[in-house]
Every structure is written in structure tokens, then in C-alpha cells.
Amino acid sequence: MKYTVALVGNPNSGKTTLFNSLTGSNLYVGNWPGVTVEKKEGDVKNTTENITLVDLPGIYSLAPYSMDEIVSRNYLLDDSPDLIVNIIDASNIERNLYLSTQLMELDCPIIGVLNMMDVVEKKGISLDTESLEKSFGFPFIKISAQRETGIDELIQMITKNVKKKEKRQMPRIFPLEITTVLQEFDALIQKQHPDVLSNYPMAFRSVKLIEKDEEVLGKISKSTDLLEDINRTRKKIETISGHDVDSAIADYRYRFITKSVKNATKIVRENTDHFQ
Numbered sequence: 001m002k003y004t005v006a007l008v009g010n011p012n013s014g015k016t017t018l019f020n021s022l023t024g025s026n027l028y029v030g031n032w033p034g035v036t037v038e039k040k041e042g043d044v045k046n047t048t049e050n051i052t053l054v055d056l057p058g059i060y061s062l063a064p065y066s067m068d069e070i071v072s073r074n075y076l077l078d079d080s081p082d083l084i085v086n087i088i089d090a091s092n093i094e095r096n097l098y099l100s101t102q103l104m105e106l107d108c109p110i111i112g113v114l115n116m117m118d119v120v121e122k123k124g125i126s127l128d129t130e131s132l133e134k135s136f137g138f139p140f141i142k143i144s145a146q147r148e149t150g151i152d153e154l155i156q157m158i159t160k161n162v163k164k165k166e167k168r169q170m171p172r173i174f175p176l177e178i179t180t181v182l183q184e185f186d187a188l189i190q191k192q193h194p195d196v197l198s199n200y201p202m203a204f205r206s207v208k209l210i211e212k213d214e215e216v217l218g219k220i221s222k223s224t225d226l227l228e229d230i231n232r233t234r235k236k237i238e239t240i241s242g243h244d245v246d247s248a249i250a251d252y253r254y255r256f257i258t259k260s261v262k263n264a265t266k267i268v269r270e271n272t273d274h275f276q
């Protein structure tokens with residue numbers, strides 16, 4: 001059996017360093033179809049399974065604002081990798097986890113890789129991976145890609161998780177009232193517009209339609225009915241949140257992240273020296 005793992009993260013999170021550590025020298029470099037964005041693939045080393053690691057362009061979100069974001073999300077939606085390895089610069093954890101809250105909506109297993117733990121430890125900060133797993137619903141591991149610390153454990157974790165097909169429990173990112181509006185919208189789409197993006201993961205489809213994501217709307221025939229349903233739902237969200245839809249959704253994601261990180265963070269006096 002051949003497995004595919006997508007490496008996804010913000011620019012400067014250490015993606016290239018980690019890609020090289022995980023694959024060694026067996027590398028295939030090409031371009032993503034139709035665009036001049038580089039595509040790198042390599043086989044994961046020191047594993048009993050046949051696993052190809054695909055390096056996606058560094059991105060901050062799955063919004064359709066740049067070619068890198070479009071390439072990444074089209075790959076994640078259309079090619080359905082077996083696992084996402086989401087590299088997170090743990091010294092800048094809240095900003096990096098913003099992308100994670102969007103990856104969670106894709107119905108694909110995820111491992112959260114907290115990189116730059118040497119920098120975090122130096123500041124006397126300890127991060128609790130179990131607490132993060134409880135909040136986000138997928139496992140986390142701490143590494144330092146530059147110092148090659150935690151790489152063997154990560155390969156073991158990839159080997160174990162790449163075979164898992166069970167559905168992950170989706171944590172509630174949005175307040176109950178907003179979640180209810182999203183669920184009602186989703187039921188409406190399934191009933192009234194069953195052909196609209198029916199192959200997309202439910203959570204991703206609802207949020208992107210409500211955000212009026214240009215890429216997503218460009219892929220469907222927009223009936224007046226559908227646009228009215230979208231506009232009605234947008235109004236409800238604006239009324240509940242008191243903000244425009246885009247700001248409200250981004251704000252709820254950040255609130256969820258801030259709370260999760262607060263629960264997982266401890267200030268420790270001594271340097272534990274695990275990642276130095």
C-alpha cells in the first residue's frame with residue numbers, strides 16, 4: 001500500500017528543514033499543474049510503510065488570495081492525501097494555529113507538529129500536547145527540525161496515523177448559536193441544492209459558501225435561490241456577532257485558538273533542555 005502525506009504550514013515555520021529531515025536525499029522536484037509553483041515530493045525515510053511526502057507551498061490560510069493558497073487547497077480537496085502533517089512555528093503558535101483551524105474542516109487526519117521547541121524552551125515556556133489534542137481533536141508532537149530532535153518519534157507517529165481512516169471528532173470552534181446557523185445552512189444545502197460541491201467536506205463547504213469565497217463560487221452555477229440562502233445566512237451571522245461575516249469568522253477562530261493555547265501553556269522556571 002502506498003500512502004501520501006501532505007506537509008502544510010506557514011512560510012518560515014521550518015517546512016523545508018523538516019522536509020529534508022524526513023526524506024533525506026530521495027527527492028522529486030516539479031511544478032504544480034498549470035502554474036509555476038514548485039512541487040517537491042520525497043519518500044519518508046526509516047519507516048516500514050511506503051509513504052510519499054508532498055511539500056505544499058507555505059501559506060497562512062486556505063483563503064483564495066494567492067496562487068500558493070489555491071494550489072494548496074485544491075490539492076488537499078481534490079487529491080485527498082492520507083494524512084496532513086501540519087508544521088507549526090511554536091514560538092509564534094497562535095498565528096500558526098489559524099491555518100490549523102481551517103485544515104480541521106477538511107475531513108483529513110492531521111498531526112500537529114510543534115516546531116522550534118528549542119526557541120520556546122529557551123523562553124521558559126512549556127506546551128502541553130495532550131491539552132492541545134483535547135482542544136483540536138488531533139494529536140500534537142514537539143520537535144526542533146533544525147536540531148533534528150523528535151524526528152524519529154514523528155516518523156513513528158506518521159507511520160501509525162497514515163493508516164487511520166476513522167473520522168475525527170470536530171471540535172466546536174464557533175459559539176453554539178453560530179454553529180446552529182451553520183448546521184441549518186448545511187441541511188438546507190443538502191436538501192435544496194444537493195449538487196452544490198457535494199464532494200467537498202461539509203464544514204469546509206458551508207464556511208466557504210457563506211464567506212462567498214470566489215474560487216468556490218466560481219465552481220458552481222449560482223442559482224438565485226442559492227444566493228438568497230447564502231445572503232440570509234450571512235445576515236443571521238452578522239446579527240448574532242455584530243460584525244461582518246469575514247471578521248466574525250476570523251475572530252471566532254482566534255478566540256478558540258487563544259483559549260486552547262492558554263490551557264496548554266505553562267511558564268516554567270528551569271530550562272528543561274529537551275530541544276537544545
Ligand code: BGO
Pocket residue numbers: 009010011012013014015016017018058115116117118119143144145146147
Ligand atoms: C534560517 N529551531 C530553530 N531555532 N530554527 C529553526 C528550526 C527549529 O526547530 N526549524 C527551522 N529553523 P525553513 P520554511 C536562518 O534559514 O525550513 C530555521 O520557509 C538563516 N538563514 O534554519 O526555511 C531555519 O521552509 C540565518 O532559518 O522554513 C531557517 O517553512 C539566520 O527557521 C528558518 C537564522 O526555516 C526557516 C536563520 C540564512
